[in-house]
Amino acid sequence: EKAFTTYLNSILAPDASPAPAGTGTSNEIARLLRMREHACLRATAFDLYKSSVVSRQMEKIRCEVEREGFKVRSDRQLHADVGLRRWLTDSLLKYNPLWLRIGLEATLGIGVDSKAAKGLSGSNLSAGVLSACIKEFLLNDNEVLARCTEKLKLSSGRESTAPRFRKSFIKEMGKMVIRKTLQLVIFLEHAKLAGVLGEADPPLFLLDAPFKSTKEVCAMIAKELLSGEGNILRHLSLMGISLAHKQTHLEEYHFKVENIKTDLRDGVRLCRIAQLLGMTADPESVPDAQSAKQSVLLLRLPASSRLRKVHNMKVAIKALRAAGVPVCDTATPGRGNDACLRVNHQSIVDGNQSTTLSLLWQVVLARNISILPTEALKKETKRLQGSPIRHTAGQTASPAKEVFFHAPQQMQGLLEWAAAVVNAAKGSYYDEMESEQTENGVPFSWPRVTNFTTSFVDGRAVCLIVHYYLPAVLPLSSFRLITHRARHLQALEDADDETGNLGNSQDYKAGWAQFYSFGTHLSESEATQDAKDRAHNWRAFNKAVSSLGGVPAMIRPATSDPQLMIDEKVVITALALLFPKLMSAHKHVKAVMAKMIKEKRRKWGAPKPLVILGRADAEAAAKRNAERKKMEEAEMRKLEEENARAEEEEKRRKREEEGKRRRALMEKAKAEWRRKRQQEMMREEEERKERERRSEEKKK
Numbered sequence: 258e259k260a261f262t263t264y265l266n267s268i269l270a271p272d273a274s275p276a277p278a279g280t281g282t283s284n285e286i287a288r289l290l291r292m293r294e295h296a297c298l299r300a301t302a303f304d305l306y307k308s309s310v311v312s313r314q315m316e317k318i319r320c321e322v323e324r325e326g327f328k329v330r331s332d333r334q335l336h337a338d339v340g341l342r343r344w345l346t347d348s349l350l351k352y353n354p355l356w357l358r359i360g361l362e363a364t365l366g367i368g369v370d371s372k373a374a375k376g377l378s379g380s381n382l383s384a385g386v387l388s389a390c391i392k393e394f395l396l397n398d399n400e401v402l403a404r405c406t407e408k409l410k411l412s413s414g415r416e417s418t419a420p421r422f423r424k425s426f427i428k429e430m431g432k433m434v435i436r437k438t439l440q441l442v443i444f445l446e447h448a449k450l451a452g453v454l455g456e457a458d459p460p461l462f463l464l465d466a467p468f469k470s471t472k473e474v475c476a477m478i479a480k481e482l483l484s485g486e487g488n489i490l491r492h493l494s495l496m497g498i499s500l501a502h503k504q505t506h507l508e509e510y511h512f513k514v515e516n517i518k519t520d521l522r523d524g525v526r527l528c529r530i531a532q533l534l535g536m537t538a539d540p541e542s543v544p545d546a547q548s549a550k551q552s553v554l555l556l557r558l559p560a561s562s563r564l565r566k567v568h569n570m571k572v573a574i575k576a577l578r579a580a581g582v583p584v585c586d587t588a589t590p591g592r593g594n595d596a597c598l599r600v601n602h603q604s605i606v607d608g609n610q611s612t613t614l615s616l617l618w619q620v621v622l623a624r625n626i627s628i629l630p631t632e633a634l635k636k637e638t639k640r641l642q643g644s645p646i647r648h649t650a651g652q653t654a655s656p657a658k659e660v661f662f663h664a665p666q667q668m669q670g671l672l673e674w675a676a677a678v679v680n681a682a683k684g685s686y687y688d689e690m691e692s693e694q695t696e697n698g699v700p701f702s703w704p705r706v707t708n709f710t711t712s713f714v715d716g717r718a719v720c721l722i723v724h725y726y727l728p729a730v731l732p733l734s735s736f737r738l739i740t741h742r743a744r745h746l747q748a749l750e751d752a753d754d755e756t757g758n759l760g761n762s763q764d765y766k767a768g769w770a771q772f773y774s775f776g777t778h779l780s781e782s783e784a785t786q787d788a789k790d791r792a793h794n795w796r797a798f799n800k801a802v803s804s805l806g807g808v809p810a811m812i813r814p815a816t817s818d819p820q821l822m823i824d825e826k827v828v829i830t831a832l833a834l835l836f837p838k839l840m841s842a843h844k845h846v847k848a849v850m851a852k853m854i855k856e857k858r859r860k861w862g863a864p865k866p867l868v869i870l871g872r873a874d875a876e877a878a879a880k881r882n883a884e885r886k887k888m889e890e891a892e893m894r895k896l897e898e899e900n901a902r903a904e905e906e907e908k909r910r911k912r913e914e915e916g917k918r919r920r921a922l923m924e925k926a927k928a929e930w931r932r933k934r935q936q937e938m939m940r941e942e943e944e945r946k947e948r949e950r951r952s953e954e955k956k957k
Contacts, residue, residue: 258610260811260827261617262514267809268533268624269512269526271457287730287804289849290842294806301453302363311447315364315440317496322436326492329431330484335396336430341481345438346391348477350384351466352445353459357387360445365394365437395441398433405429438478446471449502456533460508470503507553517617518608523560524569527616528553531576534624545579552576563606570602577616582623584616618826625833626667633840634670641677671832676706679718682725704738709825715740715787716794716812722835723801726843731801740790805842808834 305311321327335341349357358369369390405426448454449461461471468474472490479489486492493500512529514520521527535549555572557565574586583597598619604612683703704717712718720736799810811827 258517258614259813260824260830261614262517263809263811264621264830265514265517265526265530265617268456269514269529290805290845293845298359298454299362302359302448305448305451305453306363306444311444314443314496314498317498318439318443319436321496322432322439325432327435327439327486328484329428329435329482333431333482334427335434335482336427342392342396344481345396345434346388348474349391349395349438349441350388351463351468353461353463354384354387355454355457355459356445356448356461359448359453360441361387361390361394363448364441364444365390367394395437396434398430401426401429401433435478435482439475442471442474442478443498443500446500446502452536456536458533458536460504461502462504464509471500472503475500506558507556510558517613518610521613522570522606522608523566524571524573524606525556525558525560527573528556528569528576530620531573531580531582534577534580534582534620549576549580552579566606567602570606574600574602577620580623582619584619621826621830621833625830626671629667629670629833629836631666631670634667634674634836637840638670638674638677641674641681667833668829671829671836672706672709674836675712675718675722675832678722678725679704679706682721709828710823713828714823715791716798719798719831719835720794720801723798723839726839727801727805727846730804731797735801736794736797737790740787802835802838805838807838 306315318327329335333341335345352360361367362369367390369386405423445461452458462469468477475489475493479486483489490500507525510525510529512526514526531549532553535547535552552572552575556569560566560569571586574584577584578597585597585599587599587601598615600612600616605616704712704715704721706712706718716736717738717740720731721738723731724733724736795812799813802808803810808831811831812823
């Protein structure tokens with residue numbers, strides 16, 4: 258019951274833990290994964306901002322502000338009025354911090370400091386960081402300052418350090434603030450309607466916000482800042498911009514579950530689960546997903562009477578069926594061979610625990626287990642089974658087929674994957690751990706994965722799974738591989754080795770069957786210490802997965818309970834949530850590390866090998882490094898020679914061009930001199946003829 262309560266709260270009221278503030282490797286990886294999650298959200302927001310509909314509306318807002326269709330009042334000086342700037346900042350901070358952060362990054366093209374933005378939960382996102390971003394990027398603009406300011410020259414000839422604002426500064430600053438504010442508000446409207454934040458989808462406005470719709474925000478901005486704007490909603494509608502979002506009471510509903518038997522009786526939380534399932538369902542496999550998303554509109558709130566609770570529960574069961582959950586109401590007529598769980602809605606309204614838990618298990622099957630990629634599970638299992646595995650007595654590489662008969666293929670795949678991971682980790686650490694414990698005189702038994710109950714009760718298997726994929730997040734020293742019961746089982750294995758039964762004796766089988774039975778083979782002090790070991794392992798696992806996010810801490814054992822029992826459905830749910838998270842995180846961390854190594858090689862050369870197994874390997878590595886250096890030096894000399902030849906060729910080409918230019922100038926000068934000389938000779942000839950003519954006239 259407590260485990261499913263935690264699971265429901267992770268869906269209905271997600272509260273991602275803040276990113277660790279330390280500087281260790283595990284904290285860095287956790288921050289890296291959180292940054293990756295937010296980068297995906299940011300990319301989705303940018304795609305929406307660049308879409309044809311949104312970009313066209315942003316351009317219309319810009320053009321309308323430029324032609325002063327939206328004009329700031331003359332008595333509102335947004336650059337100097339501190340009270341007005343604080344009012345606008347406080348008004349924007351009434352948006353949910355998650356939505357406001359996405360909106361600022363998309364519309365202003367900035368990146369909010371990811372170290373100060375502590376996770377994906379609105380309660381953890383610092384309001385001071387968002388306020389600083391609004392004041393720096395929304396209420397100020399360096400381009401406007403550079404365009405509308407000038408520096409005065411003093412009588413001494415120097416420039417004044419204090420700039421002087423031109424007359425257009427106040428007008429340009431008003432245009433800039435109004436344009437950015439309206440674009441932010443309208444983009445947040447589109448982002449909310451498009452569900453940019455995915456399955457979380459928090460309310461757009463805070464609970465204490467004075468406005469609950471985008472229309473009210475625009476009307477408030479027009480009333481306080483704009484001049485001559487009677488009805489801004491009509492103005493926007495004429496521009497082709499319609500505002501439809503309005504925050505309802507259902508979005509502000511307190512969905513957190515405290516008690517499953519009482520909190521699910523009104524049907525509201527179940528309808529919310531159906532709505533979230535419909536938002537993430539594949540339309541081809543779940544054709545009625547749209548009706549599941551609209552089911553919340555049929556609820557009767559507040560559910561203060563039993564009549565309303567019964568109505569809401571009927572709506573919730575129908576919505577879950579439409580969202581792909583194999584469940585139906587017993588009051589609904591249907592054939593007896595329908596492949597669904599038939600539940601009585603009145604039993605859930607009455608708080609029947611078994612009926613409620615059966616319904617929630619069907620939700621888990623539909624939401625997390627049935628959608629697991631079977632091919633990916635098989636591929637990863639085969640890859641792990643190819644690792645060098647050391648087998649011991651009574652343990653096989655593949656898990657036993659002790660899964661309940663109605664388990665689907667994904668459950669069997671999860672069990673085989675978990676066993677393959679534990680066995681692959683065994684091939685890496687068993688020799689070291691065995692030799693260490695042999696020196697200390699302590700028997701040691703490696704974890705076995707054959708079922709979803711006793712194999713996971715001590716927490717060693719799940720810790721090994723996380724450690725195998727992300728060793729920096731959960732180091733081997735953070736959990737205890739050696740427990741009192743593991744030592745007892747190893748003693749039974751050693752006894753079988755001496756007799757030659759190799760794990761087939763009756764004592765060994767009985768010891769394994771009673772491995773976690775109440776007080777078997779352990780004294781009271783040993784059982785108490787064993788409970789502390791189990792609690793330590795599960796705390797380490799919960800801390801690791803909480804830093805990654807997406808996997809709730811469903812198992813929280815107490816150190817004072819030596820008789821801990823674990824439900825197989827809880828383990829199956831945890832593994833189903835853990836598999837895709839580890840695959841994605843492992844792939845991303847490997848990509849980042851490969852990029853870092855490539856960058857390091859490009860900048861500093863190939864790194865030295867981290868582990869040298871022997872002298873021969875060291876000599877081979879040194880030889881390879883020397884050959885690599887020689888090749889790099891030869892390539893560098895060749896490159897320098899090519900550069901020198903290219904420079905000489907360029908100089909020769911320039912000399913030839915200069916010679917051609919000078920020769921052309923000389924030829925041009927000679928031609929000009931010949932033309933002038935010819936003109937002088939013609940002028941002298943004409944003068945001679947004129948003198949001769951005059952001389953003849955005198956003689957006559």
